[in-house]
Amino acid sequence: MLAIEVSGLRKAYGSLEAVRGVDFSIEEGEVFGLLGPNGAGKTTTVEILEGYRQRDAGEVRVLGHDPERPGPEFRERIGVVLQQSELWPNLTVRETHAIFAGYYRAPRAVDEVIALVGLQEKANARVKSLSGGQKRRLDLGIALIGDPDLVFLDEPTTGFDPQARRAAWEMIRSLRSLGKTVLLTTHYLDEAEQLSDRVAVLRDGQIVRVGTPAELTTTDLQTEIRYRENGEEVLVRTDEPTRVLAELASAAIARGEELEGLQVRRPSLEEVYLALTAEENEAEAAS
Amino acid sequence: MSAEAIRVSSRRPPRALFLHQLRSEQLVFWRSREAAFFIFIFPLLLYLLLSAVYTGKIHGRSAAEYLLAGLVAYGCANTAFAGLAIQLVLRRESGILKRLRSTPLPPATYVMSLLVSTLVVFLLQTLGMFLLGRVLHGTPFPSDVGSFLVAIVIGAAVFAALGTATASVIRSAEGSSAVVNFILLPMAFLSGSFGPTHRLGPFLQAIGDVLPLKYLIDLVDAVYLHGRGVWTQPEDLAVLAAWGVGGLIFTIFKFRWEPRER
Numbered sequence: 294m295l296a297i298e299v300s301g302l303r304k305a306y307g308s309l310e311a312v313r314g315v316d317f318s319i320e321e322g323e324v325f326g327l328l329g330p331n332g333a334g335k336t337t338t339v340e341i342l343e344g345y346r347q348r349d350a351g352e353v354r355v356l357g358h359d360p361e362r363p364g365p366e367f368r369e370r371i372g373v374v375l376q377q378s379e380l381w382p383n384l385t386v387r388e389t390h391a392i393f394a395g396y397y398r399a400p401r402a403v404d405e406v407i408a409l410v411g412l413q414e415k416a417n418a419r420v421k422s423l424s425g426g427q428k429r430r431l432d433l434g435i436a437l438i439g440d441p442d443l444v445f446l447d448e449p450t451t452g453f454d455p456q457a458r459r460a461a462w463e464m465i466r467s468l469r470s471l472g473k474t475v476l477l478t479t480h481y482l483d484e485a486e487q488l489s490d491r492v493a494v495l496r497d498g499q500i501v502r503v504g505t506p507a508e509l510t511t512t513d514l515q516t517e518i519r520y521r522e523n524g525e526e527v528l529v530r531t532d533e534p535t536r537v538l539a540e541l542a543s544a545a546i547a548r549g550e551e552l553e554g555l556q557v558r559r560p561s562l563e564e565v566y567l568a569l570t571a572e573e574n575e576a577e578a579a580s
Numbered sequence: 581m582s583a584e585a586i587r588v589s590s591r592r593p594p595r596a597l598f599l600h601q602l603r604s605e606q607l608v609f610w611r612s613r614e615a616a617f618f619i620f621i622f623p624l625l626l627y628l629l630l631s632a633v634y635t636g637k638i639h640g641r642s643a644a645e646y647l648l649a650g651l652v653a654y655g656c657a658n659t660a661f662a663g664l665a666i667q668l669v670l671r672r673e674s675g676i677l678k679r680l681r682s683t684p685l686p687p688a689t690y691v692m693s694l695l696v697s698t699l700v701v702f703l704l705q706t707l708g709m710f711l712l713g714r715v716l717h718g719t720p721f722p723s724d725v726g727s728f729l730v731a732i733v734i735g736a737a738v739f740a741a742l743g744t745a746t747a748s749v750i751r752s753a754e755g756s757s758a759v760v761n762f763i764l765l766p767m768a769f770l771s772g773s774f775g776p777t778h779r780l781g782p783f784l785q786a787i788g789d790v791l792p793l794k795y796l797i798d799l800v801d802a803v804y805l806h807g808r809g810v811w812t813q814p815e816d817l818a819v820l821a822a823w824g825v826g827g828l829i830f831t832i833f834k835f836r837w838e839p840r841e842r
Contacts, residue, residue, distance in 0.1 A: 343682060344681075344682070345678070345681070345682075345838070365684070368682060368683055368684040369684050371682065372682075373679065373682040375675055375678060375679055375682075377675060377839075378674065378675025378676065378678060378679050379674040379675060379676065380674075380676065380679075381608050381611070381612075381676070382612075383608070383611040383612050383613075384607065384608065384611060388607065392600075392604045392607075393683065395597070395600040395601075395604070396597070396600075396683040396684050396685040397683070397684060398684070435679070439683070439684070
């Protein structure tokens with residue numbers, strides 16, 4: 294079953310085309326990462342799927358609904374963590390969960406959700422006393438209180454310190470074990486790599502690559518071979534690393550030399566990502 | 581009936597959802613000390629102070645009674661206009677409204693709960709003010725409680741419409757309190773909430789004559805001080821209705837649920 298189906302999605306704000314023909318689909322139970330730099334159209338895409346914005350063109354199905362005309366069921370089944378949002382500062386963590394629980398027909402137990410997001414010790418603390426990371430966990434708790442099938446996480450760890458980030462990642466992984474479908478947007482590559490089953494890279498409102506993190510790294514960039522010759526760094530990029538390396542090596546052996554500082558490496562996902570998201574800029578710079 | 585059947589068939593009845601949200605709104609309001617002070621306590625404090633300063637008679641009535649009518653109306657504007665506008669701007673800009681829209685809570689239920697919650701606060705404040713007047717100055721309660729309630733509920737509805745309209749034009753949470761009080765306090769002075777206006781110049785009086793608060797004070801005056809029925813004041817009701825409808829129309833076209841793009 295597909296949780297989300299998007300085809301030919303377009304959205305412009307005035308003359309700015311934020312989303313320019315996006316297609317993807319997400320399986321039930323899948324954690325799908327939407328990765329791209331700021332301004333690539335991630336939030337616009339997600340907010341169309343959440344029902345906040347109207348699309349200009351394209352087909353969208355979310356849990357079988359058109360989010361522009363959602364049935365009463367739609368909002369029972371989604372959970373949303375917005376990019377930036379606050380809650381009532383003077384209520385406690387438990388009160389805040391209880392208020393949101395009251396909006397759903399079959400919510401999860403409040404204390405169970407508080408435990409799930411690791412806020413047991415803060416259950417009776419006022420929201421304003423929480424740290425940034427704890428507030429973000431509260432956001433996630435609120436998104437999960439209605440026991441949704443599909444959870445939207447819009448840049449859930451932006452502004453976190455590394456420790457809070459790891460903790461958030463653990464929580465997002467636990468969503469997978471609950472069988473939730475998750476749509477995650479992020480501009481952190483390691484986050485997409487760590488959490489997602491599949492990643493779509495978005496650039497200037499278009500998807501430039503979709504695949505598992507492993508597929509993205511194997512398909513694109515050439516292997517790099519580096520060594521020093523006469524004190525100068527030499528870099529060879531190739532699709533045929535075995536052949537090139539054998540030639541370099543036999544030439545060096547024939548000369549009786551050593552390939553100094555020899556390194557052979559696969560491009561990291563980060564490099565693939567940077568290459569994918571930079572092409573446009575280079576093309577513009579060249580023209 | 582099995583548990584599964586209950587689960588599937590139990591759409592939350594609208595009334596249960598409304599009561600849940602009303603309780604939530606009351607919790608949010610009273611838990612915030614600033615809101616409780618500036619919205620609920622402040623008009624009571626003003627009544628305490630002004631009724632101690634003015635003694636004797638104003639327009640042939642005891643000053644304590646005259647001020648009671650003026651400050652009930654001020655409290656109405658303070659709660660339903662200023663308080664509601666500031667709360668709505670804060671909630672919109674902090675993303676609470678946007679987040680609520682992703683839940684199954686219907687917007688109409690949300691708005692209705694917020695309005696009724698605001699009315700509850702205002703009614704408690706009015707009761708408190710009458711009790712203060714009674715204890716300190718021996719002022720009477722309204723002789724026609726029904727007419728009096730109709731008058732102040734109409735006032736609350738009109739000022740709530742103006743509050744939501746004002747919230748629609750205020751762009752940032754930081755400035756909302758300043759903007760709202762910049763409107764409210766001069767209006768209260770010019771309309772006679774804090775004492776008689778006949779010594780103001782004709783220009784200032786003319787401004788007061790246009791603003792809605794003067795007509796609510798006049799309506800409360802008529803019902804409370806002169807024992808008339810609320811429907812004997814068609815001019816007051818007409819002006820209030822015009823402001824209320826104007827505020828409502830403006831709100832419908834301009835109100836946003838989402839924070840300004842940052």
